[in-house]
Amino acid sequence: MRPASSEKSLAPVAPDESRTLSLEQESAESEVQYVKGARLHLIVVALAIAVYLTNIEVPIVTTSLVTITNDIGGFERSSWVVSVYLLGYVGFVIIFTKLSDIFGRKLFLLFSLVIFLIFSAACGAAQTMTQLIVFRAFQGIGAGAGFGMSTAIMTEIVPPTQYATLTAIISSVYCLSHVTGPLIGGAINNSTTWRWAFLLNVPGIVPALLLIYFCIPKGFPHQRLGKDEGLAGTAAGVWKKLNRENLKRVDFTGGFLLIAATLSLVAALEEAGGRFAWRSAYVIVLLCVSSVAWAAFVAWERWVTLQGGIKEPVFPWRFFTSRKWMGVLLTATFMGGPFIGAVFQLPQKFQVIYGTSPLGASTRLLPFIGMGAIGAVITSLVAKKGVPPVYLILFSACLQIVGFVLLGTNTDASKIHASQYGFQVMAGFGAGANSALTILMAPLSVEPRDRAVAMGAVSQFRIMGGALGLSIVHTARNSFLRSKLSAFLSGGEVKQLMDSATSLAQLDPRIRTEVTGIMLEGYNIQMKIFAGLAGIQVLGAFLMWQRKQIRA
Template sequence: MNRKTNTINVTVSIFIATFLSAIEGTIVGTAMPKMVSDLGGIEMMSWVVSAYLMTLLITTPIYGKLADLFGRKIMFTVGILIFLTGSILCGVSQTMLQLIIFRAIQGLGAGALSSISFTIIGDIYPFEQRAKVQGWLSSVWGIAGIIGPLVGGVLVDYVSWRWVFYLNIPFGIVSIFLLSISLHEEFEKKKRYIDYGGIIAFTVAILSLLYILDRPWKSMISPMFLAVSILCLILFFIIERKSPEPLFPLHLFSIRSINVANLAIFLLGSVFIVISFHIPLWIQGVYGAGATYSGLVMMPISITWPLCSIMAGRLIPKAPLRFITLLGSIIVFIGCTGLALASVETPVWLFMIYTALIGAGMGFATTTYTVAVQSAMDWKLRGISVASFRFMQSLGQTIGITVFTTISMTQAAKYLHEHLSKQDASHINVSQIFNNDHSTSLSSSNIQSIKEAIAFGLHKEFFILSVIVLITCLVAIWMTQPKSSLENKEGNTKKAEVH
């Protein structure tokens, strides 16, 4: 007798897993200055984020495809176990290099949380319920956003930054348990073909691309990695055309709603990751506040995002998707423009208004794009369809944090070089303001120069982010409704029985 899926328990499990994935960004961002202070290596700071996003990026489509082949439950469980192992290792890191390596391991598991969670929601709910549940699921990001900065700030200020990683363990265990006893899938058991050639070509291409982004073009080796990336991408598409079970079925790229959603989430992902990690830098570096205070400044995002996600879930069955995504993008643009106009004298309450607007816009846009992608394909291809969407989001995040950290730090260093004497400029850098031992040895004028340098670098960055969001507004205009014919076929193609 076939067992039926317990929808409520599975949904709770997915919400917990989403909470783990969501809190990772906000809590680590709040703890970053203290990590740099304890472990050193500010020049490698972006890699604490990039290493995690890099492996998450590569594994997201792989998990999505494997979930289509072998089922959601087994691949989801494997992913969480790897994620928890990486979390424990991050907590015991003694150097910045160790932390970066262990964050990469964490990302290897996070790829499952990133893609399979949303795929399962698409499996067990029809379109109208899916929109509402997706709205509530997106609210988990908001809840994590509220709890993450505050808990992260308290842990950093009063316990240890290492506990921001240990915090993942109990939640991960509960999620695995609930899913293992509640999700029951039916799919044809036969020998599965795994696209190893496509996986290898794809991995090498993306790793080469990310290496180029993190290295100055004056390096002799950069052109070689660019050539490797291009050749591997060409090889990847050749393999995918001939593969019986391609990692990325190429016909996905002929579906307009998927293309629009993927491009938009790439741009929005790059914007939001930079804001999440660099507003705390402004609050702690420019205003001289603590980690807990910077968490409070980020809190409005965590309130408006879930509220607007829930509103989007209610609007999706009634309003054109184009309208909701465009509305969200315009609101994000207004918030980013406010940040671009900020200065050292900008009051904190204005920053909180800007972050509230960004959270609201992201809630409308990301929830709607997610439902559109979930609804574009049936069960057999929903895993890779959702994974491609999450891949583009992670790609945007990885490129965004790498490129914009380089931009802001380069601009800050340039400012110091131009405004300090040669003697001071030779031994003063931005990281000193985050370390109490070093900052106390600086003169008040040098401290002020460092604050102005940070503001100068981030100001340039926020302006570019505003332009990117403006492009996202134009992309949103091309959004289309999901095809109702796919929803009519849902009952015949879905592989999980639910009640």
């Protein structure tokens, strides 16, 4: 039987035709020729490299932040080095994966990784904090798009029965990047310049680009049908796709509204309580812009979906009306905050409070990150054995709550107690598990035609949750420290302490102990906030709950 053509699979869908089209898509999917043998293994290697390098940039840079700010200044803006990178993910993952539906997976994966390569080199050459932040934004765009495209392709190179195995592999690589990132970052800071935290991506990403170019088949994932969907990577193929009809299918308005909504929200939360007061015009205007943009985005996507025209919505309305899918998205969003936030804040706490070196801070983070990798692999394999993923998501969320609450009970600023590592194990296992389980659940919760966008959405909202979580805890800590430290320090001393953590050692010994205790309490507040975010994952699990549970 001849499978449905690409024109038919991408045609506008009226509400009463959705079931018919779904059956046609399943018929077409059944005849997809999956990649096998050595070519499959090489593609998985390429995707693993892309996932590893695009995600190692978070922990490797967080470990290097103190060294970076000591060199070029701007400690008070240091969180922007991480947050702006995450903003690149936030704004463009869904957009890139949707565009790849129209213009081809291979083209957009190559394009995104080239952006990542170029701006990694630019970050390594930055001379000021402003330059670094700007270059990191573009590096984040390439990284987020590359990560989203990698996970989208993951669902197309193997049949659904192998999703759990591939999810375990990719999730373990994701967690491995967070395990080795702090170690590499610490080693770089102890032995050479911090610039290698960015420059190492240049030679690292080249093998992935070559494997992707030569191993992903022409026309992927419809190579058996002889289509041009995946593009061959040639100039002729690119120009063939950039025609008026394909451009009409692009939801430019939806993409713009999504970018405006997410960036304005995170920018407001990042500055609130820091450079600007919560009641300042800057924060209020950005929050209002974000609220209006989100409302407009939802309304626009509903209109585009129900119109049934040629334009393909960035985020179809059927996503909003699916309870189980919204549960997946909610869990992914509020898993990002605790996982990414802990990777950022724990090493900083070890360096600021306990005076450890960057490498020492990295090794002390291993219980959290190492158990995250183990949790990702174990829960994926358990789900493959037939245990419904929603049960595992609920258990992992509860484990995070307990772990982060206990991490927020630390009152001894003189030494790190062994119990703190045990609490890291609990929180890390739960966070890593839900990182993998949301990736596994995404393609199983939507129709085949929506899998690429669903994978991109999970990646984007998880990183958005990370950016929002970082913004919230950073704001909470700064507000707490400013209010408490003003009783011991002058305005100038508080500003100096907020600008550079090294100034803590320069304080009068008579007040240094008390100031250190206050700073530790600030980090405890952050851990409790992470526990609250983990609690929202429980709500997400209940939204996914069904009489007949989804199984991998």
